[in-house]
Amino acid sequence: MNMHASDKEKILAYDRPVPRYTSYPTAPHFQSVSQKNALNWLTSIPEKEDISLYIHIPFCEQMCWYCGCHTKVTKRYEPIERYLTYVLAEITLKANMVGKRLSVSHIHFGGGSPGILHPQDFEELIEHLSHYFDISADAEIAIELDPRGVDEQKIKTYAKNGVNRVSLGVQDFNDTVLSAVNRKQPFDINERVVSMLRDNDINHISFDLMYGLPYQTTSTIEETMARAISLNPDRISFFGYAHVPWVKKHMRLMPEDHLPNKAERYDLFHAGAKTLKRAGYTSIGIDHFVKPGDNMAESYKTQTLRRNFQGYTTDTASTMIGFGASAISHFKQGYQQNSPDMPVYRTALEHTELPIKKQYILSADDEIRRDIIGKIMCYGHVDLKTYEEDFSCELERLHQYQYDGFIHIEDDVLHILKEHAMTARLIAASFDAYLPEQFQNPRHAQAV
Ligand SMILES: C[S@@+](CC[C@H](N)C(=O)[O-])C[C@H]1O[C@@H](n2cnc3c(N)ncnc32)[C@H](O)[C@@H]1O
Ligand code: SF4
Incomplete structure (x- = not known):
């Protein structure tokens, strides 16, 4: 490497497609397994250890062109209602296999958009989980919310049912950037949802923001960060957009010739990071920024921070049971992933079988x-x-x-x-x- 090259030039020369390491080995190394051959690790979870639960809701009202998540657009509620009956069946099946009442310290509702569930259905889901698991009084119960689909009634239901952490999909505050990715989300929507959450005592709020989207410039990113800071979230995840149109075809619908190149992505990240640090946020890992008082800053200091499929987490449990199509569970012995294919997922549960598609046994x-x-x-x-x-x-x-x-x-x-x-x-x-x-x-x- 040329010793006079700048840090930026050196990093760009090294840049190559390596994993984000939300697990090791990474998900593409999990091996296919039939439901009948899936190992039942549920029975050996130690009774005394706290565990975590993950519930995947793979539905959205509209597709964002950048989306890399496992989700599907639906305008009708019926498929969601139907899916929920299968998730409830999976909870019953797995809890019966566990065979004891385990204590739960973390629950994460992810997606897609788990906020799409009607309040009574969200309540039913929590009640069903509480029926089989001992949810600790101080458990962290987190949900990913698309601010466009949230109202006061939903937020009151989350508060009533113990939700204490929300991550809001903000992505960007610039209208040109947002319309290029098929996501109209005026600032006031975010502002209103943040104040409704705080009015209902849900005070742990994080924002998902992204860099690498079409039309972003360092000055639009600085403006977006300034607007984010004005709403005072405890955490900001600043994700680098992963453009994989050969996997997610809808990504081709965005103006690809306006996507920032590698050097521009570098500048976008650094412009955002600088604005956040100036406002008092501490950087954690590759893409998180937290207020000094946030418990993630504490877990960084005490070296109890972890990385899981949701990104960085304060959750230290060695078992996470996942529910829903595509959900990943981790156990001391390895990983298991449910089938992402809805008919396969449903058929397994109709036969009272684990809906597992892949697993990985750790050496x-x-x-x-x-x-x-x-x-x-x-x-x-x-x-x-x-x-x-x-x-x-x-x-x-x-x-x-x-x-x-x-x-x-x-x-x-x-x-x-x-x-x-x-x-x-x-x-x-x-x-x-x-x-x-x-x-x-x-x-x-x-x-x-
Ligand atoms: C599973 S989504 C849930 C958020 C919620 N559905 C919403 O959009 O408001 C979690 C986050 O993943 C990020 N994300 C989605 N697709 C991505 C991609 N291709 N590359 C990087 N981050 C992405 C977005 O920031 C998004 O808010
Ligand atoms: S980013 Fe969120 S709302 Fe948009 S399609 Fe993906 S999961 Fe759905």
Whole structure:
């Protein structure tokens, strides 16, 4: 690498498509399994440990052209109502397999748009969960909400049923950017939902914002951040848009020739991050910004922060049971993913079978690498001496990053310099045993 190149040029030269490591190994490595051969890990969950629950609601009222989530548009409520009966059946089936009343410390409703559920249906879902699980009085109950589909009655129902954290899909505040991605969402909608949440004592609010969308410029991003800051959320997730039109065909509907290039994406992220830091937000990991008083800042300090399929989390439970089409569960032994295919998901439950499509059994080596990758993604710091294994090959690959001043390695302690936290995915990739060499090794970056 040219030693006179700027940090930006060096990072861009290294940039290559590596995973976001919301799990290790990543979901594409999960193996297909028939429902009959799926392992039943539910029976061996230790009684004394708190667990987490994830409920996936894969429906939205309208498709956003950038959306990479597992969801479907429906204008009618009937398919949602029908789907809910299957989710309730899955909860009953899995709880019966667990065979004991487990204590729950975290519940996450994700999607799609879980806010699409009618209030009485959301209440029924919570009641059904409480029937089978002991939801701790101080459990975190979080829901992803599309502000466009929320009203006062829904928010009152969330508050009444213990929801205490909401992440709002804001994405951007610029009308040109929003219309290019088929998402009309004037500022007042967000403002109104934030104040309704606070009026109902739901005070833990995060915003999802994105960079890399069409027509974004550093000045539109600075304006968007300033508007976000004016609403005072505790957390901001600032996701880099992943453009994968060969997987999600609707992504082709956005004006692709107005998508920012790699260098522009770099500038967009840094412009947003700078505005947030100036306003007092602390950066966490690759894409989170939190107020100093938020519990994620605390879990970063106490090194109890984790990464899961929802991103960064304060949830430390080693078991998460997922419900709904495509939902992923994790257990001490490995991962299991429900079928994303609705008829397959339904048929399994009609036969009182687990609706599992894929699973992954963790090896001892996977567990060590998962731990190292988790530390890199969460803290940008890992002491390799705490492991008995030899990582000289990985350290050798990382020398180039050290030479370029992104990381510091001394006495087998690897540390990413705070201003280069964005490189965590690339550094973590060097420890990923399933990635081909050209993605693991910075010297091969140009080959990709
Ligand atoms: C599952 S969505 C739920 C949010 C809710 N449905 C809404 O849109 O208001 C969670 C977040 O994922 C992010 N997201 C969706 N597609 C993405 C993509 N292709 N690349 C990066 N982030 C994406 C968006 O910021 C979105 O708010
Ligand atoms: S971003 Fe949210 S509202 Fe838009 S399609 Fe995806 S899940 Fe639905």
